[in-house]
Amino acid sequence: MTDGALLDRHDAVLLDLDGTVYHGVRPIPHAAEAIGRARDRGTSIRFVTNNASKAPEAVAEHLKSLGVVAEPGEVLTSAQAAARVLRDHLPEGAAVLVVGAGSLAAEVDGGGLRSVRKADAGVAAVVQGHSPKTGWADLAEACVAIREGALWVACNADATLPTERGLLPGNGAMVAALKAATDRAPIVAGKPEPPLFRTAAESARATAPLVVGDRLDTDIAGAVAAGVDSLVVLTGVATPVSLLAAIPAERPRYLAADLTGLDGKADELEIGPRPGWRAEARDGELVVTRDGGHDGLDLLRALCDAAWRHGVTTVRAGDGQAATALGDLGLG
Template sequence: MLDRHDAVLLDLDGTVYHGPQPIPHAAEAIASARERGTRIRFVTNNASKAPDAVAEHLRSLGVAADVDEVLTSAQAAARVLREHLPEGAVVLVVGAGALAAEVDGGGLRSVRKAGDDVAAVVQGHSPKTGWADLAEACIAIRGGALWVASNTDATLPTERGLLPGNGSMVAALKAATDREPIVAGKPQPPLFLAAAESAGATSPLVVGDRLDTDIAGAVAAEVDSLVVLTGVATPASLLAAIPAERPRYLSADLTGLDGKADELEIGPRPGWRVEPGDAALVVTSDGGHDSLELLRTLCAAAWRHEITAVREGDDASAGALAELGLT
């Protein structure tokens, strides 16, 4: 894999860690990639932490990281604001202090209350966001202010499971204002393109756990992607993936970075037969036992035939489908 790709653009939540908990094997896989000379970039839609805080958090989990290797959606949102606003313009911030710092550091002026001078609203994830914050943003947006969202992830993977993400808060303001924000982070391509440029990469690999942000962003940026099953994506969601959200490679976790690209690529794999039947894909074993090999085969068949239902054709396939949660 790393002979084929000269940089790895890593999602964080759900890919490298779940909040304060490291995902098993992630640190070792990243260290191994570095030893092979592969450049690493950490690309996160979470706008609640500054790049130096993200790097420090990674180091606390045993992952080597420099601040220059971190790209956040807060940085992307600040860039969008600078493209649309004159220097010194007032921006109402809904989100963490890290987002406000990016606004102020870019020559704009952050505030927390709506007023006649507010030119834009920028919204990023913060666990402290409440009704009063959304109310101020609603007033400004209804008053004609530009609206930029750092990302629209509906959920945020944590060690306790999926919790409301920035997209859930954005949805509330959509309902209240009948407006749509400009989205700065994933799945829009600029964040990945900036990461690839900073790494000097010509053949980057995006790695993430979400089809609607990580993989969709890679597809939009026209770069290859590897989906891991340590966060949001599931076997069922992979079978149902639309063309704009389909990865090239599939792995259980980041250990796939040490694997052979051809073996991780989604497509027919030895040991399994998948044929379209009446409203379902019929799976039989041809000596196969590896459930991930079956999933790669199933994805290729589901995408080709536009069939997501599956059923077993023998005992071996029944066991593999059960492991994948597809019975």
Template structure:
């Protein structure tokens, strides 16, 4: 095994936010310190979010309020990625109908296009991002433009978004309404599609970035689609059971409990057999034996390797230490 640090392998860290750096208005313990250590190494950091409703400066302000130093230039949003997609596909100065916030409209204007809110002159494209003020008249204008042949770009397809009141309709729910009304499919800028990660990596001038996130279906799937390495952390929605059952399109290269792992050694964080654990197929389950191992995250790395190779996601302990560690992972 190599003693190389994880960040010796990767030239930027692309961080998801909710579930990875914070939970809404609460910072995840240790996250700010871990990000600080990344900065001390001189490794660029980008905060990558599907949220298209806030400008980078607002996202940076929220991070700083939680004790995480951040500059607006370090924030990469799906609105920025959507504006880039539009710039690549429509002529300079073209009219783009915006369904979303003023921040999204500003990104469109900043890309050399002209944001509008109603169908009037020829509409080259429609861009759609979340806004709590989106209503039927906004969708009606977009429907007319899309059915008339305008390019349609969605910032993301998140069906819901987390709030203090629970999960509420997200941009994907509004996209679904237009999909039903038009029979069309949008280009998607945000996770799990590659454009947002490509935009963030280029912003950091990174050739081999590391994506870090808590969701397999957005963060990790987006990294796989973009062809870059990823680290899944267990501070958000993904569980150990989710990881064992993950298909090829949602499998990270590394797994860790939290962002403290960014200071760790690459080989020790990579999914694969671990010296402290023995994991072997045994009938319809993976049988786990301790060979001196006690660390739950290390066992999870070994379990993922065995599960993905064997297509077995059920586990069984062969000794007391294995049983205790599987219980810690809420497996078994």
């Protein structure tokens, strides 16, 4: 194809789930349709999630219930990544204390290790993943094992989890509690570490994958660490304010409002100077003026480019129309 479409550049889309495709049990508008159109173009789809509380089969069923075509083999979870890390460090049959859902225990057992729930003698490792049922007693068992020298692997370190009720405590919040109690830090298996994305790309036999997500510190940072392009969407955690302040390790190549961006043209989605808007650094501020532009996301793309180049995140409108556009972005 030669229309300059974003998906002309990429042979697979590696999609985050929470905050990108859905919020808990609530689908994000237009997501299912956009994913379907990407499939119709012949682009491979992989669902890459830091949520370790569900098995790939359950994740695929949940996606199907929201109208998204998905097969278990297209789902890559941080539980799978954690199980791989454990296998790399432990002998076959080693006991692993599981803090998390039954699906995490199943990944441990399926990899030739032995899942347990108590910190008895002989526990070689602790693996920790998100589960809404995790309580103090579970953390206490893990604390004992970690203090006795067990290897500690966390599926992810996401402090929050996007849901239909807003941001709630994620696995990282529970990991932080154990870090405070043990003075230890875990090996993190999922995003933003690159192995999960690399495994997903390998499963799709992709040479030019595109990571799509809503979190700079996991989705985008993981893409940067893996050396692949990324598209950030504004349906979850990332905001215009956080994008302007993004450090180099968390900067996406492309920006879109939602997954309909997969239908767009690459050059139009790419962060950089945009026609219709001017963002100039003056005395420690970015002064924005309108030069015929109307698209607020184009303004944000231009602002991100200027902020990252000049190290300036304070924004000021240079005219009334720019002030209105900045207000709409929450950057007034």
